[in-house]
Amino acid sequence: MISWRERLSALVPRLTVVSHDLLMVWLCWQGLHHLRYAMLPNPPASPLWSPEIAIVLVAQGLVFWRVGLYRGLWRFASVPDLWNILKAALLGLLALALGLALYNRLGTVPRAVLVLYPFALVGLLGMPRLLFRAWKDNQNSDLKSGVALRVLILGAGRAGEALVRDLRRSGAYQPVGLLDDAARLKGTKLHGVPVLGGLDDAVAIARETAAKLIVIAMPSLDAANMQRVVAICESTGLPFRTVPRLVDVLEGRSLPGELKEVAIDDLLGRKPVTPDWKLIRGWLGGRTVLVTGAGGSIGSELCRQCARHGARKIALLEVDELALTTTHAELSRAFPDLEIVSVLGNCGDPAAIAHALKISEPDAVFHAAAYKQVPLLEQQLREAVRNNVLATEVVARACRDAGVATFVFISTDKAVDPVNVLGATKRFAEMVCQTMDDRKSTRFVTVRFGNVLDSAGSVVPLFREQIRLGGPVTVTDPDVTRYFMTIPEACQLIVQAAAGAAHASIYTLDMGEPVPIRVLAEQMIRLAGKQPGKDIAIVYTGLRPGEKLHETLFHADELYRPTSHSKILEARARDASVEMISRAIVSLQAAAAAYDNEELSRILRASVPEFSPAGHVQETGATIVQFPARDARRTR
Structure with a gap:
């Protein structure tokens, strides 16, 4: 049973937001009237309260409620919220115009006020929301900047943009830069984080920015490009993670915003299957x-x-x-x-x-x-x-x-x-x-x-255990291939x-394409942060009974x-x-x-x-x- 105090504590923030928005409607209406008559030598009196203002507030308030303006949180205000505000302002204009037409046939309302009203209201309602979000983000960042992990992000596309927002929101990570091979992006910024160069610049830029972690924000990469990116990450000597693919999120294998280790199937290039x-x-x-x-x-x-x-x-x-x-x-x-x-x-x-x-x-x-x-x-x-x-x-x-x-x-x-x-x-x-x-x-x-990758008794768990024990990794033949x-x-x-x-x-x-088992072993060794032949040996044991080179x-x-x-x-x-x-x-x-x-x-x-x-x-x-x-x- 929810107590009255809990109900009140949940209701107060909502009432505060409603009061703020109605105050902005009042300021907008009054301000536009003052602006309209400011150049006249004898402007008409503009009362602080009148039946006309009451109609405007009631009409606009009902529209706010109907369009669901108060279901969102200021903490996460974004472009969709601004679009919702614009929709509420336009619908509110129609509602208040109808109410005033019934009241006095719009006899005392200047047409310029009606034209400017929705745009001015969007600014008055949207700006406090965005400023509040920016303040909360910066506050969270300032509180944890001393312990936040410095992150270099590979990829300045949609996934990179979303990652920057998520990392800043968490407070545990501090994005220090982005790398992307698109030349047009160099020098630009995403949420204040600069695009510092291409992927091949990772070693130098990681050193210059004092990054402690690299995150690959390119979930749609194919196998060949993912292998290249992983090699770049390995060359920096820093730990690296990747954002999950959309199909993994939808199938429940990863959480949105989760940073996960690069898996061997990411490198073997299975393009997402879309069943019927x-x-x-x-x-x-x-x-x-x-x-x-x-x-x-x-x-x-x-x-x-x-x-x-x-x-x-x-x-x-x-x-x-x-x-x-x-x-x-x-x-x-x-x-x-x-x-x-x-x-x-x-x-x-x-x-x-x-x-x-x-x-x-x-x-x-x-x-x-x-x-x-x-x-x-x-x-x-x-x-x-x-x-x-x-x-x-x-x-x-x-x-x-x-x-x-x-x-x-x-x-x-x-x-x-x-x-x-x-x-x-x-x-x-x-x-x-x-x-x-x-x-x-x-x-x-x-x-x-x-x-099947990682199935019971398959080669992937065997290799993983061999790598954990320090090697050697046993491969039957240098040329053996399998489908995975x-x-x-x-x-x-x-x-x-x-x-x-x-x-x-x-x-x-x-x-897909048959995968050389030797390549599979090398990739798994690299994913473990080791070098094949240097840190972990690969030993060729010969084909076992019942095995052949190719399927x-x-x-x-x-x-x-x-x-x-x-x-x-x-x-x-x-x-x-x-x-x-x-x-x-x-x-x-x-x-x-x-x-x-x-x-x-x-x-x-x-x-x-x-x-x-x-x-x-x-x-x-x-x-x-x-x-x-x-x-x-x-x-x-």
């Missing part, structure tokens, strides 16, 4: 989804994406109890209105998946559960087959039997011309999904993508592909076509025999039960003819296929 939100929300809105492997990096982000875009209910199926608990807690905290169902169990257990489907009754299932560590799976064939193939068959069959509308299988680019157990098992699972689709019931969709995506980007495109997919379809996501995106026999989204291509699935797959599944189940790795290997090679283990692959066959420039195999 209308299509996604139309498909997900009010629906129920089930995610297997919901505690993993991909599964948990899929849950967040589905919740963010309108899913009413999400079922989590996860074998790791800690991961399940963590994902459930995060979703509950971020989406309090979301209905969440948690099932602890192995998705390859028919009873577990049947129970999860029964209690959730999903409209769509995202099958993200899988083993994915390439070198490990080379020695763990039985578990790879059991989890990646047999469990997928169990989940897919259960979804079809339960009448689930859409089943989305998360695959990998390693399923194309597989040379390792991971790729072969994922390719077999793709064929299982393809043969399950009878085009009359459940829609089976396969989505392939490459390595960020976790949110991959999941957005998965949902996008699923929303508009056809039956038995296979989609490949645009992962491919499409099999030679998979004709593809563009989709409605520029980042997604649809491949024409190769023919797969239902009878052959069914027999192979039965054989794999028997071999897995007997832990017969030799039989498992034989069945896998027979079922996936293109599977050629890495030890038998000629490197000339491992080529980089650019996306989407494959015009020789494009179908319209």
Whole structure:
């Protein structure tokens, strides 16, 4: 219960502002009359109060209230507030003119007063607001100038201008200058902060201004330019930060005005993906989804994406109890209105998946559960087959039997011309999904993508830990390349592909240009404030079992076509025999039960003819296929 004293303390500032504005209206009206008659030898008397003034104050005051003039704060007065004042002044002129016309037909009001009134009122109302803001900003700066961190800003565009305002408002930072490559900006000022030169002048200007921190205010930079800017920052020897991209703010991964460290994905140049939100929300809105492997990096982000875009209910199926608990807690905290169902169990257990489907009754299932560590799976064939193939068959069959509308299988680019157990098992699972689709019931969709930055077990966390321990950073081969995506980007495109997919379809996501792992390691070392080869060594260990130098995106026999989204291509699935797959599944189940790795290997090679283990692959066959420039195999 709010006390009367609290109500009064909240009301007093508002009443003070209202009183100020009405006083300015009175001064404006009186001043314009005095100005109009000042040159006359015998000016008429101008009373301090009259029915005419009362009408002006009431009319203008009502307009102030209606246009919401008192919803803003003087502390943050800006151009939009001045526009609001101008609108209030013009509408107020109409209101008072109408009131005075009814009172005395405007018989005593000079036309010059009516013409000048709105412009004079804007000045009288706007100037105190802007002066108050400037005073508060300077006061805050003066109070903390002794402890404020001196900041040099790279970029004098909109982001730089907003950053200067934010830094000054916080009081913890003192902008001492801006750098921008636009020659026309040199010598100009943003909110009193000078543009001192170009980006290449950073070393000298940082020294001259005694800057202690550099902030990159260029959120739209592509990878190449961001790498250049980071190199410039590193050459100064000062710590540096960057402002978040708009997409990161909108997706909740960064806060507005937050200064964050430059992340490795900023340097790898993933241009922001813009999914078709209308299509996604139309498909997900009010629906129920089930995610297997919901505690993993991909599964948990899929849950967040589905919740963010309108899913009413999400079922989590996860074998790791800690991961399940963590994902459930995060979703509950971020989406309090979301209905969440948690099932602890192995998705390859028919009873577990049947129970999860029964209690959730999903409209769509995202099958993200899988083993994915390439070198490990080379020695763990039985578990790879059991989890990646047999469990997928169990989940897919259960979804079809339960009448689930859409089943989305998360695959990998390693399923194309597989040379390792991971790729072969994922390719077999793709064929299982393809043969399950009878085009009359459940829609089976396969989505392939490459390595995911910062996913569990990926190279980025490994490099980060190696750098933390002082090195060395281990890279398999100087020439090895991989395709990379960020976790949110991959999941957005998965949902996008699923929303508009056809039956038995296979989609490949645009992962940009392949990234040399050596370059990735060097960039991460530099981001840690170290120098590759000097502070942190890079050691080349040779390709591990199941690895190849370069990944491919499409099999030679998979004709593809563009989709409605520029980042997604649809491949024409190769023919797969239902009878052959069914027999192979039965054989794999028997071999897995007997832990017969030799039989498992034989069945896998027979079922996936293109599977050629890495030890038998000629490197000339491992080529980089650019996306989407494959015009020789494009179908319209």
